Amino acid sequence: MPEHDNNIPPGAQALFRGLAVIDAVAQGDASLPAIGARIGCTRSTTHRLAAALVQAGYLRSTPNGYLLGARLIELGFKAREQLPLVKLAQPHLERLSQLTQDTIHLGVREGGDVLYIEKLPGTRGLEMRSRVGLRMPLALTGVGKALMLDLDEAAWHALYEEGLARRAGQPGLREQFTPWDAYRVQMREYAAAGSSFDLEENELGVRCVAAPIRDAGGAIVAALSVTGAIPFMPEARLRDLRPEAIACARAISHELGWNQP
Amino acid sequence: MPEHDNNIPPGAQALFRGLAVIDAVAQGDASLPAIGARIGCTRSTTHRLAAALVQAGYLRSTPNGYLLGARLIELGFKAREQLPLVKLAQPHLERLSQLTQDTIHLGVREGGDVLYIEKLPGTRGLEMRSRVGLRMPLALTGVGKALMLDLDEAAWHALYEEGLARRAGQPGLREQFTPWDAYRVQMREYAAAGSSFDLEENELGVRCVAAPIRDAGGAIVAALSVTGAIPFMPEARLRDLRPEAIACARAISHELGWNQP
DNA sequence: TCGGATGTTTCAATATATGAAATATTATCC
DNA sequence: GGATAATATTTCATATATTGAAACATCCGA
Incomplete structure (x- = not known):
């Protein structure tokens, strides 16, 4: 539920309403009344915007409602x-994938979310829900935490709260998530080590190691992770994989022009 | 260069201009003057729309211009x-891929173009330019021709001309493309056989067999192809692959509810 | 340091998007 | 199958949101 900035910029109301229609359809609203209700417009306005978007190929109109279009x-x-990153990182990720046999993710920060921009499935069978194009709260994923490593504690806390709030109402909700105190301690350790873990916080039965990728200026611009189901990811193996993940991330950073330790 | 219907629908000028900005950026325009020139708006208007799109995540603004955004x-x-098709066709395409070792494409019609919605790379090394999300003129590709099989000759001719016109100005232009008379004869044969070929018309050194996929109403809604570089695609093999491609397409059609011969 | 090009903001004028209402179409129920 | 509700589509007067010109700021290359 990517919360569009609710403050519509001046002089772009119609455009924003149009984009809101796209959002509504992306979220599953298929009928005009449903879309109209979500974006707060009358039937005629909603219809006009939707019709225009269909004409532009951004939506398509099927017998049972609107869907996202081919455009x-x-x-x-x-x-x-x-994103030059995807092409550039590809060979490194492939190598890591073959080395570990596990699922590899590449993600970037997008607001308070991590957006996965690449996924190499891994050869151990077991599939996870993640997909390219999927968003997840930053604070709840290994890749997300790696993207947060350079932030200060205030930012950590804000993202932690945001992530928990977002999780409320989700199906797989775990009532007692890592409390903030413990979370902070972990994050400090991750920041010091230059790599984060995810120990089933995001998805039950799934663990991963993640490491940040830096651009020429040293800023974290992406992160990768090695992910696997619990049977393949005992604590010891996670620790062993950490240097591998860091090395791979560093190699990619190097291609981006980053040369510091 | 997907030519948006130039007739803007009434009451959606601003929305259409915003989408035109996205198009311009997709086509490589990075600066406001370039975008403004393409969409025919003043600097202030262009800037306002672009800024709004950035805020919505549809564009991102980098040090050297605008790019398409993460949203x-x-x-x-x-x-x-x-598109239920992708998920549904997946296992069938996988099987075909393993059987043939070649590259498999799945495409749908989008105006006068074929839009590839799935590609399984094949294990023979040799990569081709095609990618998921890419558009090609219908008349110039194997998948496209399979999508055209049910049309009448007038439609064939229109798409043929459109395709040739589009090709003019492309780098790989082949001056003497199959003339219309020969093309028509080929299309008749394809229509009778329920499967089309592409013999290097679209890309030098690349050949394919394609077959149409039909929905419950018998209408062609997609097409698949088995594609390979010339060394792996002698005439004889192409002929042998034809029944395989047809069978696979038919299996998918069956899942869509199509039961006729 | 300058000059040209690009990016950004302001504001009055009006073209444009808007919602109410009327009409057409489709689905649902008895 | 005919009546009824729900949804889709069109029309149109109104006011509001969008527009372009112009002024201002900022960034380059010379």
Whole structure:
């Protein structure tokens, strides 16, 4: 539920309403009344915007409602190509994948979320829910925590709270999530080590090691993770994988022009 | 270069201009003057729309200009999920891929283009330019021709001309493309056989067999192809692959509720 | 240090998007 | 199958949101 900035910028109400229609459809609203209710517009306005979006290929109109259109598929892949990171990181991720046999993720920060921009499935069978194009709260994933390593504690706390709030209402809710005190201690350790873990906090039965990728200026611009189901990820193996993940991330950082330790 | 219907629908000028900004950026325009020139707006208007799109995550603003934003990655993958076809066809395509070792494509019609919605790379090394999210003129590709099989000759001719016109100005232009008379004869044969070929018309050194996929109403809604580089695709093998491609397409059609011969 | 190009903000004028209401279409129920 | 509700689509007067010009700021390369 990517919360569009609710403050509509001046002079772009119609555009924003149009984009809100796309959002509504992306969230599953298929009928005009449903879309209209979500974006707060009358039937005629909603219809006009939706019709325009269909004409532009951003939506398609099926017998049972509106769906996202083919133009978005096209733009989505083009957008991914415009991230030089994906192409550049590919060979490194492949190598890591073959080395570990596990699932590899690559993600970037997008507001308070991590957005996965690449996933190499891994050869151990077991599939996880993650997919390219999926968003997850930063604070609840290994990749997300790696993206947070350079932030200060105030920012950690804010993202932690935001993540927990977002999780409320989710199906797999675990009532007693790591309390903030313990979380902070962990994050400090991760920051010191230059790599984070995720120990089933995000998805039951799934663990991962993650490491940040830095650009020429040293800023964290992405993170990768090695992820696996519990049977393949005992504590010892996680520790062993850590240097591998860090090394791979560093190699990619190097290609981006980062040369510091 | 997906030509948006130039007739803007009434009451959606601002929305359409915003989408035009996205298009311009997708086509490589990075600066406001470039975008403004393409969409025919003043600097202030262009800036306002672009700024709004950045705020919405549809664009991102980098030191050297605008690029497509992360929101589009997200929506692009979601759009693909909303095509039940992809998920449904997956296992069939996998089987075909393993059987043939070649590259498998799945595409749908989008205006006068074919839009690839799935690609299984194949294990023979040789990579081709095609990618998921890419558009190609219908008339110039194997998948495209399979999507055209049910149309009449007038439609074939229109798409043929459109395809040739589009190709003019492309780098790999082959001056003497199959003339219309020969093309028509080929298409008739394809229509009778329920499967099309592409013999290097689209990309030098690449050949494929394609077959249409039909929905419950018998309408062609997609097509798949088995594609390979010339060394692996002698005439004889192409002929042998034809029944395989047809069978696979038919199996998928069956899942869509199509039961006729 | 300058000059040209690009990015950003302001504001009055009006073209444009808006919602109410009327009409057409489709689905649902008895 | 016919009546009824729900949804889709079109029309149109109104006011509001969008527009472009112009002023201002900022960034480059010379």
